[in-house]
Amino acid sequence: MQLKTIALVLPFLLLFGITSVTADEMVIEKASPLGFDETIEKLKSNAKELGWKVPSKWNKNFQKNLMHVTDIDVGRNLVIEMCEPFAAVELLVHDQYKKFLSMMPCSVAVYEKSDGKVYLSMMNIQLMGKMYKGQKEIDKLVTTLGPQMEQMLIME
Secondary structure: OOHHHHHHHHHHHHHOOOOOOOHHHHEEEEEEOOOHHHHHHHHHHHHHHOOOEOOHHHOEOHHHHHHHHHOOOOOOEEEEEEEOHHHHHHHHOOHHHHHHHHHOOEEEEEEEOOOOOEEEEEEOHHHHHHOOOOOHHHHHHHHHHHHHHHHHOOOO
């Protein structure tokens, strides 16, 4: 994680009493035993089996988009955005939680690194939820969706 991101996140973590967290814990990264395309298909299949919506039109290809603008190849990647609509509605019917729209839908990145391996990464929603400890709607969302999101990353 870049130093700038750490500098932005660290005050919030300290404010909410989360002091034993490293920057690497904010994002979950797992290596995939599958190839790039197979990892994407397995991720989408896992999400759909859990009741998540995974519209293809929400996919983002930063390799293609950045290459178009900068002529620099950042390597194969695809950011897959997905939503568990019923959980989203439970949260968004409350005005105080509409600010979370900026973090929706949930994103999972699939990418290749220079070692030739395929990886998946996503925000650690359970850690983010600790910042809002005691808020019933957030606790319920994190308790339900956090394990589902981690289950999506299982590529066996």
